[in-house]
Amino acid sequence: MYKNRWFRINLADVELPDGRHLDHFVIRLRPVAVATVVNEANEVLMLWRHRFITDSWGWELAAGVVEDGEDVETAAAREMEEETGWRPGPLRHLLTVEPSNGLTDARHHLYWADEATYTGHPEDDFESSRREWVPLKLVPDMVARGEVPAANMAAGLLMLHHMRLG
Numbered sequence: 653m654y655k656n657r658w659f660r661i662n663l664a665d666v667e668l669p670d671g672r673h674l675d676h677f678v679i680r681l682r683p684v685a686v687a688t689v690v691n692e693a694n695e696v697l698m699l700w701r702h703r704f705i706t707d708s709w710g711w712e713l714a715a716g717v718v719e720d721g722e723d724v725e726t727a728a729a730r731e732m733e734e735e736t737g738w739r740p741g742p743l744r745h746l747l748t749v750e751p752s753n754g755l756t757d758a759r760h761h762l763y764w765a766d767e768a769t770y771t772g773h774p775e776d777d778f779e780s781s782r783r784e785w786v787p788l789k790l791v792p793d794m795v796a797r798g799e800v801p802a803a804n805m806a807a808g809l810l811m812l813h814h815m816r817l818g
Contacts, residue, residue, distance in 0.1 A: 658682065658717065679756040685727035686715040686760055686808065689740050689768040694788045694816055696809065697736055697768070699780035703801075710801040711786065711794060713762070713808060728763040736783050737774040741767035747811055749804050762808040788813050 654661040660680040667673050689697050698711045714735040718727040725743050733739045743763040750759055774783065791800070791813045800806045 653677075677755070679758075681756055681758040682717040683724060683727075684715055684758065684760040684804075685718050685724050685731055686713050686762040686804065687728035687732040687740055687743060687764065688713040688808075688812075689732070689738060689765045690788060690812060690816055691766075691768075691785065693785075695785035696788050696791070696812060697732075697738060698784055698786045699735060700782045700784065701780040706801070708801055710805075711799055712780075712802055712805050715760070715804075724761045725763060728761065732768075733771060733774075734776045735774055735779050737770060737772055737777075738768040739771050740765035741769075746808055749807055751802075751804050760804040762804065762811075764808075764812060788816055 653663055659682070662678045662680060664676045664678050665673055666676045691697075696713075698713060700709065701712055702709050714728075714732040716727065716731040716735075718724050722730075725745075729740050729743060740763075743765050746762040746764050748759055748761045750757075752758065786794075788809075791809045794800050795806045795810060800809060
């Protein structure tokens with residue numbers, strides 16, 4: 653029904669168990685790669701940014717779409733450096749989530765590192781108002797207060813909290 657370089661919208665004919673049919677819109681999206689680093693002080697690198705679609709502010713991790721022919725892990729490292737100015741050390745897969753699998757086939761692949769090198773001011777500094785090292789111990793309360801509104805980011809941060817702090 654519609655297609656551009658970011659997504660496609662399809663109309664699917666779904667057959668229910670009782671034989672009835674219904675039309676269902678499906679949004680097909682490119683994979684999303686997400687990355688962060690947790691330092692020795694158990695602080696996680698995060699971005700404070702505005703999302704115009706929901707007109708909301710919140711903490712997020714560096715993320716972006718995987719380009720054609722690009723490896724997901726490579727995309728995650730690229731996005732982190734472009735958005736934060738920090739190049740991650742070896743990345744480890746944290747989790748893959750499907751944030752809205754009743755409407756879209758989007759898969760968000762989250763990675764993390766326990767070391768990073770500062771390479772300079774971020775190339776894509778316009779994507780966030782600030783970048784900060786946030787104590788991982790604060791994450792559960794931040795999520796509970798709605799300061800991490802994106803479900804993929806909340807899931808990843810809570811998983812990191814569990815892995816690092818128990």
